[in-house]
Amino acid sequence: MLAILIEVFTALLTLAGLAYLLLALWGARDFNHYWRRRGLAAGCAPDVSILKPVKGVDPQMYAGLVSHCQQQYAGRFEILFGVSSLDDPAVAEIKRLQAEFPECAIRLIECSERLGTSGKVSNLIQMLRVASYEHVLINDSDIRVSPNYLTRVMGSFADSSVGMVTAPYIGRTAQSRPSLTLWSRLEALGISTDFMPGVLTARKLEGGIHFGLGSTLATSKAALAKAGGLESLVECLADDYEMGARIAAAGYRIELSAEVVETSVPAYTFRGFRDHQLRWARTVRDSRKLGYLGLAITYALPWAVMTCIASGFDLWSFTLLSVVLLARVSVALAVGVGVLRDGQVLRDLWLLPLRDFFGLVFWLWSFAGDTIVWRGERFHLRGGRLHRA
Structure with missing residues (x-):
């Protein structure tokens, strides 16, 4: 029996x-059908401040930073990098970027205050205070984007009901050993064939996206304020998810862009793979x-x-x-x-x-x-x- x-x-x-x-x-x-029907709203290119909190130097980080400087965008944009200390190794990479792209508005912000458990959100709060534009876009330090990234993401704000735009992503591994490990391959495969199918299923069943993905969080200062501000997220691990959930609860619509970005997958050992998977699992839990x-x-x-x-x-x-x-x-x-x-x-x-x-x-x-x-x-x-x- x-x-x-x-x-x-x-x-x-x-x-x-x-x-x-x-x-x-x-x-x-x-x-796919939604984006074929909808297309991109022509002429909508609001000025935007890109906020990137950084800590240390991640694999392929500099290539990702360069991709943000090569945007073919009709509006104005600036890139703000927030570090907790000017002794951070990432500072040298940012100064290198400023020297390589003098035509880009790149600013380094020292975020000396620790406003809560999450150092990332603490830095974002301090960066937001000095951001020049009403619209802001937050993404991780290792995100790599296409030259049309800002055009495709920010174009969704032509619809006044949109309070946040987020984007799907893939995990990019190294191309050869020893950096191409079994565990890095499993990590990248899981993003594209497990996590993202779940996001698209939730979008269909729930009549839209009601959360954000850390690969891209484009919003406005007004929407953030109405949702309780970044200060309310300073103790949260899933700050990207919560930011989107609170903006949706404030009455705005969240758009999942058709623009796909890349995140760099480290050469994980089993231990690194296990720690990352458990962090993700317990965060979603x-x-x-x-x-x-x-x-x-x-x-x-x-x-x-x-x-x-x-x-x-x-x-x-x-x-x-x-x-x-x-x-x-x-x-x-x-x-x-x-x-x-x-x-x-x-x-x-x-x-x-x-x-x-x-x-x-x-x-x-x-x-x-x-x-x-x-x-x-x-x-x-x-x-x-x-x-x-």
Whole structure:
């Protein structure tokens, strides 16, 4: 009887996962059709301040900084870099950037105050005080963008109901060993074939995006003030998610841009991969509690394999596994290649089962504690807020 119950349980989870994969395909199709119909609003190019908090020098960071200086944008823009100390190694890179692009308005801001647990948000508050323009765009230090990034992102503000624009992203790995590790490949594959399909599914089911992604947070000072300001986020780990959620709650619409940006994936060891995955998992767990519980069904492939084992490898279970595998690969290609244009997905498609098994393991592991490691510091996460360990 116990064996039958386990078989039924895993089969039901597999079917639920298959339904999710079909929804993810629907979400990807809807996103592509939306941007084909809508297009880019011509003539909308508001002046914008780009706020980039930096700490240390990340892999490929300088190439990402250069890409922001090469924007083909009709409006005016400035780039503000915030550091907690002028002794930070990133300062030399910023000065190098100023020398290489003297025509760009680049400012280095020393953010000497520590206004809360999150050093990143603390720096952003101090940078916002001196930003020249009403519109601001926040993204991470290692983000790399196309020359049309500002044009495509800021063009969405032609619609007065839009209070924030966020953007999908891919993880860019090194091209060869030793920096191209198995764990960095699994990280990048997860972004394009697991995380972003979830975002597109949420967009379809919830009638739009109601949160932000740290790859791009474009908004206005007025929308931020109405949402409670950056000060209200200074104890939050998921500041990008919360910023978007609060702007949406303030009555604004959030737009998910068709512009895809890149983030650099380090040459992870297993430990680094584990720490990052647990930080992400526990962040989502505290930000979207009900949604995170439902995340278990998205791992259809592991559940299908377990169903095969539980059924004693009956023929019907192999049929179900085959259908699930086809759907999972279809989602990976539709989102990873069709929406995100991430060629790495084709390179690492064979790793998809391993990535999904790790995803399920980390989902379970995330409930075993509340400790996270963030830029070398350990914190306890309680109710979405950071506490020093």
